[in-house]
Amino acid sequence: VPTSNIRNFSIIAHIDHGKSTLADKLLQLTGTVESREMKDQFLDNMDLERERGITIKLQAARMRFTYENEPHCLNLIDTPGHVDFSYEVSRSLAACEGALLVVDASQGVEAQTLANVYLALENNLEVIPVLNKIDLPGAEPNRVSQEIEEVIGLDCSNAIYCSAKEGIGITEILNAIVQRIPPPHDTNGRPLRALIFDSYYDAYRGVIVYFRVVDGTIKKGDRIIFMASGKDYFADEIGVLSPSQMQVEELRAGEVGYLSASIKSVADARVGDTITHYTRRAEQSLPGYKEATPMVFCGLFPVDADQFPELRDALEKLQLNDAALKFEPETSSAMGFGFRCGFLGLLHMEIVQERLEREYNLTLITTAPSVVYRVNTINGDTVECSNPSLLPEPGKRSSIEEPYVKIELLTPKDYIGPLMELAQDRRGEFKEMKYLTESRASIIYELPLAEMVGDFFDQLKSRSKGYASMEYSFIGYRESELIKLDILINGDCVEPLATIVHKDKAYAVGRALTQKLKELIPRQMFKVPIQACVGSKVIASESLSAIRKDVLAKCYGGDITRKKKLLRKQAEGKRRMKAIGKVDVPQEAFMAVLKLE
Numbered sequence: 001v002p003t004s005n006i007r008n009f010s011i012i013a014h015i016d017h018g019k020s021t022l023a024d025k026l027l028q029l030t031g032t033v034e035s036r037e038m039k040d041q042f043l044d045n046m047d048l049e050r051e052r053g054i055t056i057k058l059q060a061a062r063m064r065f066t067y068e069n070e071p072h073c074l075n076l077i078d079t080p081g082h083v084d085f086s087y088e089v090s091r092s093l094a095a096c097e098g099a100l101l102v103v104d105a106s107q108g109v110e111a112q113t114l115a116n117v118y119l120a121l122e123n124n125l126e127v128i129p130v131l132n133k134i135d136l137p138g139a140e141p142n143r144v145s146q147e148i149e150e151v152i153g154l155d156c157s158n159a160i161y162c163s164a165k166e167g168i169g170i171t172e173i174l175n176a177i178v179q180r181i182p183p184p185h186d187t188n189g190r191p192l193r194a195l196i197f198d199s200y201y202d203a204y205r206g207v208i209v210y211f212r213v214v215d216g217t218i219k220k221g222d223r224i225i226f227m228a229s230g231k232d233y234f235a236d237e238i239g240v241l242s243p244s245q246m247q248v249e250e251l252r253a254g255e256v257g258y259l260s261a262s263i264k265s266v267a268d269a270r271v272g273d274t275i276t277h278y279t280r281r282a283e284q285s286l287p288g289y290k291e292a293t294p295m296v297f298c299g300l301f302p303v304d305a306d307q308f309p310e311l312r313d314a315l316e317k318l319q320l321n322d323a324a325l326k327f328e329p330e331t332s333s334a335m336g337f338g339f340r341c342g343f344l345g346l347l348h349m350e351i352v353q354e355r356l357e358r359e360y361n362l363t364l365i366t367t368a369p370s371v372v373y374r375v376n377t378i379n380g381d382t383v384e385c386s387n388p389s390l391l392p393e394p395g396k397r398s399s400i401e402e403p404y405v406k407i408e409l410l411t412p413k414d415y416i417g418p419l420m421e422l423a424q425d426r427r428g429e430f431k432e433m434k435y436l437t438e439s440r441a442s443i444i445y446e447l448p449l450a451e452m453v454g455d456f457f458d459q460l461k462s463r464s465k466g467y468a469s470m471e472y473s474f475i476g477y478r479e480s481e482l483i484k485l486d487i488l489i490n491g492d493c494v495e496p497l498a499t500i501v502h503k504d505k506a507y508a509v510g511r512a513l514t515q516k517l518k519e520l521i522p523r524q525m526f527k528v529p530i531q532a533c534v535g536s537k538v539i540a541s542e543s544l545s546a547i548r549k550d551v552l553a554k555c556y557g558g559d560i561t562r563k564k565k566l567l568r569k570q571a572e573g574k575r576r577m578k579a580i581g582k583v584d585v586p587q588e589a590f591m592a593v594l595k596l597e
């Protein structure tokens with residue numbers, strides 16, 4: 001099709017507002033996939049994604065659509081729906097001329113949606129408001145349209161009302177995409193520039209790169225170079241996504257497709273990088289390339305020390321597919337050999353941990369996540385520290401800085417009080433509050449990332465009965481009065497349990513943590529003291545009384561299968577324990593600091 005008949009768009013929606021359901025319906029109605037070959041929700045195709053019902057990685061699909069007797073080619077570029085992946089969202093939006101803003105007509109606009117709409121508007125995208133779920137009895141599309149107008153300032157007079165589930169309004173959406181979203185510019189004559197919006201590692205073909213041609217054309221066999229990484233390759237295969245990969249000879253300005261070139265690691269062809277020709281190079285790369293910077297770190301240790309080499313292999317393999325994952329070896333006297341790993345955020349961390357266990361069959365202990373502190377030493381250096389146990393001694397440092405984030409909470413007005421209390425309690429600095437509508441407010445705070453890393457999001461949800469949403473962005477480092485809190489179990493300092501806390505919170509955290517550990521650590525054959533210390537000063541202590549544990553005592557009679565079952569259960573429970581000194585410490589204990597009341 002000519003460039004003027006191409007439309008590139010993405011869908012912006014809050015989690016659960018129906019993005020995947022709508023995407024499926026668009027694919028079905030355009031005959032892109034037969035409904036019988038459709039696995040539930042085509043675009044989310046990682047198992048883990050489907051299970052958790054969230055979109056993590058981007059995908060794309062090309063649809064054929066006839067509008068006024070002319071064939072059109074509509075490229076849907078999917079965006080991940082979680083704050084951890086906001087950079088990927090920004091790149092996929094940069095590859096489009098328009099976006100559907102899907103809002104659940106029984107709910108309203110959410111923080112994450114807002115942030116992404118602003119991103120789209122900054123990128124000059126044409127945004128088409130779509131009110132979904134109008135089949136629900138509680139749907140109020142008029143009210144929600146009005147909210148969108150008031151909050152975003154987006155004209156909703158021609159918003160589309162639809163039900164992705166019932167298939168209502170889908171043709172209207174396809175028509176609107178053609179009518180309202182502008183076609184790409186025809187810049188086929190210029191030197192090649194293509195934007196990478198996603199890539200993944202395939203065991204047989206190497207990295208598969210998803211891109212949008214912005215200028216010029218790319219042909220099969222072309223010698224190409226990635227401008228940020230400086231790596232060059234021959235494009236062995238290029239193609240389109242319909243939505244499965246289909247080879248083509250050439251892709252022109254405005255088109256969306258994939259290429260493979262025996263690339264060994266996604267780090268060579270990162271999201272945001274620009275592809276150009278090796279000989280006829282573009283002068284300037286496309287704007288917006290950013291290295292992924294991990295914000296959250298934790299230790300990963302195999303329960304069974306023999307699994308260390310397997311863990312290293314698994315991390316190396318995952319990294320081929322995940323340019324944001326960082327790791328380096330870490331040894332601790334308590335935990336043995338493992339790795340210190342860096343992640344974009346907590347969800348990213350959980351995903352990696354789960355994949356390591358599921359796909360590589362490892363049993364791991366994860367230590368509590370930490371942010372990266374900047375420590376200014378007395379001789380004028382600044383060192384970065386992402387491992388609380390390695391914080392330089394008080395005598396060696398002059399100050400500590402910690403990362404701060406700006407958070408925006410959107411909430412129905414009834415929960416403003418409890419949410420402000422939460423933010424205040426997490427050392428939040430109140431910035432602004434405004435009413436978006438009569439019943440919904442936006443509250444802005446600045447607070448330390450470390451205070452958000454734990455259960456902040458869970459708290460937000462539980463204090464607002466699930467109605468509040470949030471969005472955050474990193475705003476820089478600030479000096480804070482921080483100290484290290486050590487935990488001693490049975491007299492031994494357990495490094496992975498050390499945390500960095502604000503000095504005013506040390507006593508409270510120390511007390512709560514020792515109590516929590518007392519609950520979580522199983523009683524041993526001997527008495528075990530649990531202490532929290534600042535320097536050499538004990539600020540809280542508890543003790544576990546001794547017990548002789550005999551699981552079979554519960555078992556009356558001589559039923560052997562029942563006995564076996566109990567023993568097996570006990571053995572499974574042990575799998576996630578780490579022997580520290582003479583004490584077995586379970587996984588939950590390492591995360592206890594995140595779950596303090």
Ligand code: GTP
Pocket residue numbers: 013014015016017018019020021022044053054055081132133134135136162163164165166
């Ligand atoms: P993420 O993938 O997590 O971003 O969610 P999503 O926005 O893709 O939402 P999804 O399509 O998975 O839909 C969420 C839930 O809403 C599912 O249970 C859908 O069946 C339901 N749903 C989607 N569209 C409609 C609709 O038009 N009407 C009704 N009643 N339910 C819908």
